[in-house]
Amino acid sequence: MKKRTFLVRILPMLSLGLSPWIAGANELRIAATTTMVADLAESIAGDRAQFTGLMGPGVDPHLYKATASDINTLQSADLILYNGLHLEGRLADILVKLGRRGKQVYAVTENIPEDQLLEPEEFEGHYDPHVWFDPRLWALCVDTVVDALQAIDPDHADEYAQRGAAVKADYLAYYQWGEQYLSQVGDGQRYLITSHDAYNYFGRAFNFKVIGVQGISTQSEAGLADIVEIVEFIKKNRIKAIFIESSVSPAAIQRISEGSGAVIGGELYSDAMGAKGHIEKAADGSSFDVGTYEGMVKSNIATIAEALK
Numbered sequence: 336m337k338k339r340t341f342l343v344r345i346l347p348m349l350s351l352g353l354s355p356w357i358a359g360a361n362e363l364r365i366a367a368t369t370t371m372v373a374d375l376a377e378s379i380a381g382d383r384a385q386f387t388g389l390m391g392p393g394v395d396p397h398l399y400k401a402t403a404s405d406i407n408t409l410q411s412a413d414l415i416l417y418n419g420l421h422l423e424g425r426l427a428d429i430l431v432k433l434g435r436r437g438k439q440v441y442a443v444t445e446n447i448p449e450d451q452l453l454e455p456e457e458f459e460g461h462y463d464p465h466v467w468f469d470p471r472l473w474a475l476c477v478d479t480v481v482d483a484l485q486a487i488d489p490d491h492a493d494e495y496a497q498r499g500a501a502v503k504a505d506y507l508a509y510y511q512w513g514e515q516y517l518s519q520v521g522d523g524q525r526y527l528i529t530s531h532d533a534y535n536y537f538g539r540a541f542n543f544k545v546i547g548v549q550g551i552s553t554q555s556e557a558g559l560a561d562i563v564e565i566v567e568f569i570k571k572n573r574i575k576a577i578f579i580e581s582s583v584s585p586a587a588i589q590r591i592s593e594g595s596g597a598v599i600g601g602e603l604y605s606d607a608m609g610a611k612g613h614i615e616k617a618a619d620g621s622s623f624d625v626g627t628y629e630g631m632v633k634s635n636i637a638t639i640a641e642a643l644k
């Protein structure tokens with residue numbers, strides 16, 4: 336179903352032979368891979384650019400393969416932004432090649448200091464790419480986007496710098512909101528059990544122990560041994576709730592829920608944001624659009640807090 340949503344958007348363009356960009360618009364053309372990267376770029380570039388995101392809501396970036404129309408989008412863009420740290424799997428190889436041929440291509444995570452990146456054992460020598468779940472780390476990606484925009488559009492350098500500073504302040508405020516909201520969850524319930532290892536940075540930022548059933552990427556499936564082990568762990572620690580993810584199959588989590596008695600506490604956004612304009616409300620009265628970075632982060636935090644408090 337997720338794939339279909341994407342095709343519905345892309346197929347009419349292909350059949351009509353249309354470009355993904357609005358013709359005649361006097362704007363920069365920015366191609367972004369994930370919804371989070373597109374949101375980051377849009378927050379800083381604002382009306383100065385038009386955006387095409389390759390991956391829509393619910394799309395898994397680890398397994399994503401570029402389509403013919405994606406290649407067309409990338410080749411006709413003024414600027415290409417991607418997450419990096421191997422999040423995009425094989426698509427990253429294409430992006431690096433385009434960069435070598437002179438295209439402006441930036442991994443937004445490229446200036447995060449290495450000592451702030453996690454390198455979990457199961458990532459086999461790679462850094463964990465899911466940095467957006469610590470808003471303080473995502474704030475460290477802002478300057479890379481500001482630099483990229485200033486390079487392709489130096490006339491508006493000040494404007495990008497100003498918006499970048501405002502975006503950083505917003506992200507730090509989301510972190511503080513999260514810390515406050517999650518203070519309802521006691522130390523004994525600070526376990527986050529989900530489908531794949533997307534939440535290591537979240538765990539470090541907000542003091543949760545994180546267990547991903549499928550490991551780092553969605554490429555591997557959960558083995559029976561893992562499931563039995565996690566069921567035992569949940570029972571032993573009396574963990575109340577576990578969580579499914581919007582871009583990963585819920586099968587393993589459902590089996591663990593049945594085996595352990597922990598309820599499914601809700602659906603978390605992992606590697607893609609929600610549908611634009613879908614509004615959710617938190618118990619503290621705040622509401623947010625889950626098709627934005629802010630909404631994605633706050634929705635996850637509210638879901639976790641409500642299920643584990």
Ligand SMILES: [Zn+2]
Pocket residue numbers: 397465531532533551552553605606
């Ligand atoms: Zn992931």
